Amino acid sequence: MSDGPTFVGDTPTRTAPVADIRGLRVGYRTPRGPLWAVDGIDLQIAPGESVGLVGESGCGKSSLGRGLVQLLPPGAGVRGSVELDGEELVGASASALRRKRGDDIALVFQEPMTRLDPLMKVSSHFIETIRAHRPGVSKDEAHHMARTALAQMGIPPTRVDDYPHEFSGGMRQRIMIALAIVLQPKLIVADEPTTALDVIVESQILDILDRLRRDESVGLVLITHNLGIVAETCDRVAVMYAGRIVEVGPVEEIFRDPKHPYTRGLLASTISLETTELHTIEGYPPDLIDPPPGCRFNPRCPDRMPHCTQIDPVLTPVAATGAHQAGFAPGAHQAGFAPGAHQAACLLYPGADGSRPAESAERAEGDSL
Amino acid sequence: MTEPSPISGTGTAATTRTPLIEVRDLATHFPVRGSLFGRGSSAAVRAVDGVSFDVYPGEVFGLVGESGSGKTTLGRSLLKLVEPTGGSVRYKGRDLVPLSERDMRPLRRELAFVFQDPNASLNPAMTIGQGVGHPLRIHGLVSSRSEARTAVAEMLERVGLHPGESFLDKYPEDVSGGQKQRLVIARALITRPTFVVADEPVAALDMSVRAKVLELMLELKRELDLTYVFITHDLATARFLCDRIGILYLGRFAEWGDTERLFDDPQHPYTRALLDAIPLPDPDRRGRDKSLPRGEIPDALQPPLGCRFHPRCPVAFADCGWEGRDLVDALEERWTDVDEDTFERELGMVGNLGDAVVGDDVVRFPSAAPSELAAWLRAEGERLPTSVFSAVEDVETGSDGVTVRFRPGPEPDEQQVAGRRVACHLHGVTVRPDGTHVGDPAAAASAEAPGSQR
Numbered sequence: 001m002s003d004g005p006t007f008v009g010d011t012p013t014r015t016a017p018v019a020d021i022r023g024l025r026v027g028y029r030t031p032r033g034p035l036w037a038v039d040g041i042d043l044q045i046a047p048g049e050s051v052g053l054v055g056e057s058g059c060g061k062s063s064l065g066r067g068l069v070q071l072l073p074p075g076a077g078v079r080g081s082v083e084l085d086g087e088e089l090v091g092a093s094a095s096a097l098r099r100k101r102g103d104d105i106a107l108v109f110q111e112p113m114t115r116l117d118p119l120m121k122v123s124s125h126f127i128e129t130i131r132a133h134r135p136g137v138s139k140d141e142a143h144h145m146a147r148t149a150l151a152q153m154g155i156p157p158t159r160v161d162d163y164p165h166e167f168s169g170g171m172r173q174r175i176m177i178a179l180a181i182v183l184q185p186k187l188i189v190a191d192e193p194t195t196a197l198d199v200i201v202e203s204q205i206l207d208i209l210d211r212l213r214r215d216e217s218v219g220l221v222l223i224t225h226n227l228g229i230v231a232e233t234c235d236r237v238a239v240m241y242a243g244r245i246v247e248v249g250p251v252e253e254i255f256r257d258p259k260h261p262y263t264r265g266l267l268a269s270t271i272s273l274e275t276t277e278l279h280t281i282e283g284y285p286p287d288l289i290d291p292p293p294g295c296r297f298n299p300r301c302p303d304r305m306p307h308c309t310q311i312d313p314v315l316t317p318v319a320a321t322g323a324h325q326a327g328f329a330p331g332a333h334q335a336g337f338a339p340g341a342h343q344a345a346c347l348l349y350p351g352a353d354g355s356r357p358a359e360s361a362e363r364a365e366g367d368s369l
Numbered sequence: 370m371t372e373p374s375p376i377s378g379t380g381t382a383a384t385t386r387t388p389l390i391e392v393r394d395l396a397t398h399f400p401v402r403g404s405l406f407g408r409g410s411s412a413a414v415r416a417v418d419g420v421s422f423d424v425y426p427g428e429v430f431g432l433v434g435e436s437g438s439g440k441t442t443l444g445r446s447l448l449k450l451v452e453p454t455g456g457s458v459r460y461k462g463r464d465l466v467p468l469s470e471r472d473m474r475p476l477r478r479e480l481a482f483v484f485q486d487p488n489a490s491l492n493p494a495m496t497i498g499q500g501v502g503h504p505l506r507i508h509g510l511v512s513s514r515s516e517a518r519t520a521v522a523e524m525l526e527r528v529g530l531h532p533g534e535s536f537l538d539k540y541p542e543d544v545s546g547g548q549k550q551r552l553v554i555a556r557a558l559i560t561r562p563t564f565v566v567a568d569e570p571v572a573a574l575d576m577s578v579r580a581k582v583l584e585l586m587l588e589l590k591r592e593l594d595l596t597y598v599f600i601t602h603d604l605a606t607a608r609f610l611c612d613r614i615g616i617l618y619l620g621r622f623a624e625w626g627d628t629e630r631l632f633d634d635p636q637h638p639y640t641r642a643l644l645d646a647i648p649l650p651d652p653d654r655r656g657r658d659k660s661l662p663r664g665e666i667p668d669a670l671q672p673p674l675g676c677r678f679h680p681r682c683p684v685a686f687a688d689c690g691w692e693g694r695d696l697v698d699a700l701e702e703r704w705t706d707v708d709e710d711t712f713e714r715e716l717g718m719v720g721n722l723g724d725a726v727v728g729d730d731v732v733r734f735p736s737a738a739p740s741e742l743a744a745w746l747r748a749e750g751e752r753l754p755t756s757v758f759s760a761v762e763d764v765e766t767g768s769d770g771v772t773v774r775f776r777p778g779p780e781p782d783e784q785q786v787a788g789r790r791v792a793c794h795l796h797g798v799t800v801r802p803d804g805t806h807v808g809d810p811a812a813a814a815s816a817e818a819p820g821s822q823r
Contacts, residue, residue, distance in 0.1 A: 200646045232652075
């Protein structure tokens with residue numbers, strides 16, 4: 001049942017993306033030199049589309065999420081472009097970014113309690129947020145908006161004036177989501193939103209997020225280490241490894257027919273109710289200060305070929321069907337990027353030995369932060 | 370206390386062997402000081418509240434539940450890492466509960482606990498050689514430092530840290546998360562125990578590493594003849610690893626028995642809900658019907674009356690133990706789903722919920738419009754989001770409020786259903802003899818008559 005506005009199928013939607021990421025790099029300074037946690041990423045998210053970002057810890061998925069909303073620690077470097085609804089975020093002023101966050105783009109984190117002020121009533125959080133972004137809204141109107149958003153998340157109107165500690169963990173996450181959507185953003189970035197929750201509450205929260213993006217046409221980027229969550233709630237999945245997307249495409253295709261050896265390894269090592277045998281990916285993700293030459297996965301790859309240590313593969317269409325022809329942005333194909341397609345960056349597939357267009361310019365600028 | 374019924378929970382060969390561990394009516398309550406709760410004077414968090422099961426040699430018994438289910442406290446109580454407040458834990462026939470810590474000492478060598486958080490069991494100031502070898506010194510199992518180092522190096526090899534010697538002088542912070550968890554296992558097994566309680570040993574690890582540690586645990590179990598109690602919130606891991614499983618809810622088993630039977634054909638609505646909720650890595654199974662319970666696991670300080678799961682249960686009915694606070698919750702849930710005018714009108718009738726007087730089998734709303742509220746409740750009660758109203762015996766209109774009385778429901782006892790033990794009234798109403806509340810004795814007796822197992 002994939003009735004979300006995906007890019008695949010018989011009637012590809014050609015709406016403009018809510019988020020258009022091109023050649024994004026996010027780097028941190030370290031004593032040993034720059035560490036590019038996100039190292040050249042192209043990704044587009046359509047209205048109402050849900051994209052899962054998966055990978056092991058340290059693959060860069062959280063840095064990508066933070067890069068998307070430009071919420072990075074001081075000293076972090078960002079290259080490339082993130083357009084939100086046509087507006088460039090990279091290099092935007094702090095005040096413009098503050099306006100964008102909340103208005104157009106919202107974040108949901110793993111631990112809601114760190115984002116809620118224990119000394120403020122839940123309703124006050126809403127009133128403050130709403131009036132900061134919509135100065136014309138009266139307190140009463142804001143209170144009313146809070147009640148509506150909270151009720152939508154299953155928080156009774158009798159409790160809107162309670163304090164955060166009076167709620168359970170699941171309720172707090174519902175409050176965070178209500179707070180994120182009260183201004184009707186176009187994109188929600190949820191970073192492991194259910195990792196701290198039990199499986200039943202997790203399922204409740206995922207249902208809420210899924211309903212939201214379908215009913216309100218919000219784009220959803222769901223960052224998670226749990227492939228089950230992606231399979232159940234996302235239209236597309238982007239598998240990240242060592243700061244890059246190594247495989248991307250419709251969830252149905254990638255789970256049924258994963259192309260990249262890393263994706264295959266991740267799927268095989270997932271313990272599900274059907275697991276009868278344990279599988280692992282040997283080794284560990286590489287040191288991103290000095291990534292291995294060629295394909296970054298080659299030291300751990302069960303299918304490694306001699307040239308894998310020399311050629312750094314790019315994403316190339318791998319689907320047998322014509323699904324990859326369904327791009328939404330005119331010119332996307334000229335740029336060698338077909339957003340809805342099943343693609344993998346692996347030399348097992350023809351075309352993966354091409355050059356990295358978005359990044360070559362960056363490389364010329366140098367790696368320094 | 371009655372003699373516990375046969376505690377096999379399964380019809381397998383396990384019953385013919387002698388259990389290594391026999392747990393009977395085990396309870397671990399934590400007193401709460403300065404509490405103002407009305408129900409009796411014995412305010413306590415009832416973390417473990419009457420659990421009975423056996424663990425057989427060589428078996429992996431899983432304790433599965435959400436946070437707050439009592440699984441960690443139960444696991445720790447088995448080894449007396451927390452002091453049980455009732456019941457017994459027999460290890461090789463000897464009850465550990467009354468033993469002093471001094472008497473426990475010689476047994477500790479045989480009983481191991483693997484902690485979830487490696488930092489809790491590895492002293493960061495000790496080298497790996499010292500830290501992992503520490504139990505050897507405590508139990509006087511080695512006579513020299515070099516003997517200890519040899520034993521540690523050998524154990525490190527066993528847990529997959531090669532070469533063992535190269536780790537001896539490193540510190541825990543020098544190794545990765547997966548390796549750290551191996552160290553924790555090495556430390557737990559260095560005294561060659563027979564019985565190991567492992568509390569979420571892989572929960573903090575990446576999927577790709579998790580499988581390796583589980584594999585290691587199974588390997589060590591075979592090689593060293595171990596018996597495990599494995600504590601987890603992850604049903605998929607439990608299914609893979611455990612021979613039998615107990616599903617804990619608020620300190621008691623909802624259902625327990627043979628793993629395959631539980632997973633193939635769950636008999637308790639809570640087990641079914643847990644299974645339904647697991648996200649499956651299979652897009653073809655998207656949008657399948659899930660019987661998701663409402664809300665979250667409540668406070669173990671005041672567990673719900675009757676069946677502890679009833680307020681969340683998607684199939685609860687009149688006998689399940691509905692009580693005053695359930696009606697308040699049902700009203701609140703209803704109000705998340707009505708327009709603002711309806712909410713204001715109904716709230717006006719009911720009055721401030723904070724002023725409602727909530728008792729076990731009664732709730733009183735100090736309403737300004739009592740007859741209007743009573744009429745509304747009688748008409749709309751059945752349409753509330755839970756089946757709380759099915760247990761309402763009486764809606765009484767007073768001059769300054771409305772009193773709603775409930776038929777008490779007994780707490781279900783465990784009964785044998787399809788080869789496992791289940792505590793649920795759906796299989797015939799039963800009465801748990803030590804239930805926290807079975808309500809009115811007459812009602813309990815009448816509930817006991819048909820379909821009762823006692």
